[in-house]
Amino acid sequence: MLSDSNARLGAARRLTSPRGRREAGRFLAEGAQSVREALLRPGTVVELFATAAAAQRHADLLEHAPAGSVSLISDRAAASLSETVHPQGLIAVCVAVDVSLAAALARAPRLVAILVEANDPGNAGTILRTADAAGAGAVLFTGDSVDPYNGKAVRASAGSLFHLDVVTGLDPATAITECRAAGLLTLATTGTAAVDLDELIDQDRLRARTAWIFGNEARGLPAELRRAAELPVRVPVHGKAESLNLAAAAAVCLYASARANRLQPLS
Amino acid sequence: MLSDSNARLGAARRLTSPRGRREAGRFLAEGAQSVREALLRPGTVVELFATAAAAQRHADLLEHAPAGSVSLISDRAAASLSETVHPQGLIAVCVAVDVSLAAALARAPRLVAILVEANDPGNAGTILRTADAAGAGAVLFTGDSVDPYNGKAVRASAGSLFHLDVVTGLDPATAITECRAAGLLTLATTGTAAVDLDELIDQDRLRARTAWIFGNEARGLPAELRRAAELPVRVPVHGKAESLNLAAAAAVCLYASARANRLQPLS
Numbered sequence: 123m124l125s126d127s128n129a130r131l132g133a134a135r136r137l138t139s140p141r142g143r144r145e146a147g148r149f150l151a152e153g154a155q156s157v158r159e160a161l162l163r164p165g166t167v168v169e170l171f172a173t174a175a176a177a178q179r180h181a182d183l184l185e186h187a188p189a190g191s192v193s194l195i196s197d198r199a200a201a202s203l204s205e206t207v208h209p210q211g212l213i214a215v216c217v218a219v220d221v222s223l224a225a226a227l228a229r230a231p232r233l234v235a236i237l238v239e240a241n242d243p244g245n246a247g248t249i250l251r252t253a254d255a256a257g258a259g260a261v262l263f264t265g266d267s268v269d270p271y272n273g274k275a276v277r278a279s280a281g282s283l284f285h286l287d288v289v290t291g292l293d294p295a296t297a298i299t300e301c302r303a304a305g306l307l308t309l310a311t312t313g314t315a316a317v318d319l320d321e322l323i324d325q326d327r328l329r330a331r332t333a334w335i336f337g338n339e340a341r342g343l344p345a346e347l348r349r350a351a352e353l354p355v356r357v358p359v360h361g362k363a364e365s366l367n368l369a370a371a372a373a374v375c376l377y378a379s380a381r382a383n384r385l386q387p388l389s
Numbered sequence: 390m391l392s393d394s395n396a397r398l399g400a401a402r403r404l405t406s407p408r409g410r411r412e413a414g415r416f417l418a419e420g421a422q423s424v425r426e427a428l429l430r431p432g433t434v435v436e437l438f439a440t441a442a443a444a445q446r447h448a449d450l451l452e453h454a455p456a457g458s459v460s461l462i463s464d465r466a467a468a469s470l471s472e473t474v475h476p477q478g479l480i481a482v483c484v485a486v487d488v489s490l491a492a493a494l495a496r497a498p499r500l501v502a503i504l505v506e507a508n509d510p511g512n513a514g515t516i517l518r519t520a521d522a523a524g525a526g527a528v529l530f531t532g533d534s535v536d537p538y539n540g541k542a543v544r545a546s547a548g549s550l551f552h553l554d555v556v557t558g559l560d561p562a563t564a565i566t567e568c569r570a571a572g573l574l575t576l577a578t579t580g581t582a583a584v585d586l587d588e589l590i591d592q593d594r595l596r597a598r599t600a601w602i603f604g605n606e607a608r609g610l611p612a613e614l615r616r617a618a619e620l621p622v623r624v625p626v627h628g629k630a631e632s633l634n635l636a637a638a639a640a641v642c643l644y645a646s647a648r649a650n651r652l653q654p655l656s
Binding site: 155323366 | 422511515518519520521522523524525545547548549552553587590624625626627628629630631632633634636637638639640641644647648651
């Protein structure tokens with residue numbers, strides 16, 4: 123029994139590395155909020171680890187875990203599964219939730235975010251959360267983007283990873299081409315674009331089904347991808363800041379689309 | 390000479406703690422971007438520490454440092470001043486830049502952000518950067534908010550800490566009252582407000598000089614502060630997300646104000 127529990131824990135620990143996640147097709151979701159959202163998706167949670175304190179605190183959640191899936195673990199074991207400074211003592215092993223681009227586009231999302239080489243897991247998770255809140259149907263991780271199953275990204279997504287279609291491992295040019303072919307207006311965010319977001323809104327162009335394309339935190343989008351998109355767009359900077367943080371720029375753009383579409387349902 | 394350099398380094402190292410910063414009235418700005426912006430403000434940088442590699446890489450910056458202010462340090466010493474995983478080897482000791490609320494309001498800012506018990510330094514810095522980009526004149530840190538001079542906050546602000554009026558150590562209720570008295574429309578962001586951001590925009594109310602009030606990441610704004618503000622406002626959530634990340638919500642609100650005022654200069 124103990125050795126079985128140790129084996130489970132060892133397998134879970136391997137999911138703290140990108141390679142371990144890729145090989146297993148599984149990832150870890152930590153904390154009550156993420157675990158709750160994961161449990162709402164049938165078949166997603168395959169194991170649940172809880173410290174005694176967390177099991178007591180979240181007894182309601184544990185009731186919804188699949189039969190036989192819950193293991194009690196020590197605080198130390200919980201820390202070994204955690205990527206946070208203050209481990210919450212509650213970690214679910216989840217089956218990867220990503221879908222193919224074809225499957226995501228088949229649902230005809232009205233709003234999509236395409237991340238190109240997004241580096242920071244906090245940004246990636248925050249953009250998942252913001253995209254969800256803005257009513258987006260899919261977030262595409264392309265090029266060398268950070269793994270959305272990274273512990274910090276999962277945590278920053280605050281459960282939104284389980285709410286919308288996530289597509290990973292895409293070539294960025296292919297993602298843009300496929301979105302265009304699916305009838306989405308592809309907008310490449312770049313600080314040097316001639317057109318700014320306010321003009322797009324003034325021209326009522328954001329009511330179109332739209333895929334927003336966001337580049338790397340430091341380097342932005344490469345020229346060939348700016349050209350692959352239908353239109354480069356600039357978020358206006360009014361003060362002395364050089365640019366916006368990636369997740370802040372995404373929030374402004376995605377919410378501009380949400381507002382433009384507020385009288386028709388997004389999907 | 391060596392002991393003088395060691396004394397300087399020891400004094401700088403004390404600035405990695407909130408207490409050390411408070412007692413000295415100084416803080417550390419790390420990395421080329423922050424240091425460049427600090428150097429643009431006369432009298433702000435009092436010392437500059439650089440590793441040999443950083444001194445070579447940023448020779449242009451070092452030329453603008455005050456005479457006698459530059460000390461070469463080892464990689465290890467640079468790491469001891471840094472709060473980042475990858476120290477950049479370039480750290481400025483800066484005089485605190487915050488001003489009094491009276492001074493900030495005397496400049497009649499058209500857009501202000503009030504943080505109430507914001508906990509996360511990354512969020513605080515990102516909001517400084519976003520407020521700057523949106524053309525805000527001041528950011529007020531109130532209650533138990535994180536220290537904007539925290540290394541991570543300074544870094545996340547990407548230089549914006551040096552661009553707008555920062556006010557610290559305020560009582561939140563006083564900050565709101567003073568902003569109202571100064572003629573600013575005070576808007577309290579809260580998920581339960583009856584009025585949402587889209588309605589405010591539709592009613593053209595965001596052209597007013599506005600102070601946006603943002604609460605703690607987990608707990609939001611306390612009821613008495615929601616009441617102290619002129620109007621509680623909700624950022625609409627269209628998908629299944631429970632809420633937005635604090636910095637993302639701030640980006641959406643501040644940019645809504647920026648857009649409403651785009652035909653008149655913000656200050």
